[in-house]
Amino acid sequence: MKELISAFQQRLRIAATPPLVFHSFLSVEILVLLSPKSDTTKPMAEASSSSSSAMAPALDAEAIAAVGEAAPPEEMTLVTKWRGKDYTLRMVGDDTMGELKRRICEVTGVLPIRQKLLYPKLLLNDDSVLLSSLPLRPNSKFTMIGTVEDEIFVDQEDDPEILNDYEIDQNEVTAIKDKEVYKQKLKRRASQYKIKILNPCRKGKRLLVLDIDYTLFDHRSAAENPIELMRPYLHEFLTAAYSEYDIMIWSATGMKWVELKMGQLGVLDNANYKITALLDHLAMITVQSENQSSGKKTFDCKPLGVIWTQFSEYYNETNTIMFDDLRRNFVMNPQNGLVIKPYKRTHSNRSTDQELVKLTQYLLTIAELEDFSSLDHNAWESFTENAKRRRRM
Secondary structure, three states: OHHHHHHHHHHHHHHOOOOOOOOHHHHHHHHHHHOOOOOOOOOHHHHHHHHHHOOOOOOOHHHHHHHHHHOOOOEEEEEEEEOOEEEEEEEEOOOEHHHHHHHHHHHHOOOHHHOEEEEOOEOOOOOOOEHHHOOOOOOEEEEEEOOOHHHOOOOHHHOOOOOOOOOOOHHHHHHHHOOHHHHHHHHHHHHHOOOEEOOOOOOOOEEEEEOOEOOOEOOOOOOOOHHHHEOOOHHHHHHHHHOOEEEEEEOOOOHHHHHHHHHHOOOOOOOOOOOOEEEOHHHOEEEEEEEOOOEEEEEEEOOOHHHHHHOOOOOOOOOEEEEEOOHHHHOOOHHHEEEOOOOOOHHHHOOOOOHHHHHHHHHHHHOOOOOOOOOOHHHHHHHHHHHHHHHHO
16 A cells, blocks of 8 residues: 555656746646646645546656647746836747847837846856846846947947848758747737837738848948938839838837938938838847858848738738848848848949839839749849840830
């Protein structure tokens, strides 16, 4: 009899042991998964005694592993202290330090590149580190040192879009966009981020999403007036595109600078076209590429799913195109991205840059198609030329 009781107690211990639980509050969820028929409203002692009449089978290693995989991402509450005020943030374990900084920016207005986070006995220099890998206590408190943009002179060298671009091969793109962890990040971003809507969406129009720096504007050259740094034919391009496309602007900078730049260029109040919405760096997500030759690279990208989720009645992968000078920004939606030639050194190239003129022809040509998903935007120039030849025939 003693041996039988001992074996029964051993099985109870196995069933009540949660696999790889970081916080105690998650163990209840794991226990429910292991004992789905138990009444979770009963005290533990009562549940244990009642289960003696129907002994559960022992759990093997595969069953425990399956439960671990099915468990939702670990949730955690973090507190950031800045200028004497505490900010409470809800995060999940597969968020990175970069994601944490982005959330801090949402509540404080301090851009991620301006933030320095302090935590006892930890160096927090790597934005790619997962929060779940850090030895953090529940309700951990960070101290943040940083300054909002209003209080500093912004040097163009510190612009968050100034990064060395690097090539990502097709296998890496597929691996990144198909990873469940990034799909979950996209889902959270789409539910949390508030797109700044300026004008109503128009039924039946395609969607054109535009980057700013090096796409519409040379943000590195010196000039007395921002208009001097505007890409040639910008207003003509936007006017023509507006006839077939709703237009959104998405920059990796802060919203204040998106509005400032576009306002200075006369884009936000132009009588010939309207901008539908603005997005900034807070709408981006952080991903990691594992290149065999260059190793791991962590970077932010612009997932169009944020827009498609919030405006599903109007836009999707079949009617959206995005222009950016950085290919990596398309990694979550490579089929919809067109890499535009960067507009740099304004004073040397202003008289010869024809990129927006050519792209106007491409946009108007493909607007006749019902579905963009079969297009190869890498070959946009030859597509435009072929379309011209077909019209002459």
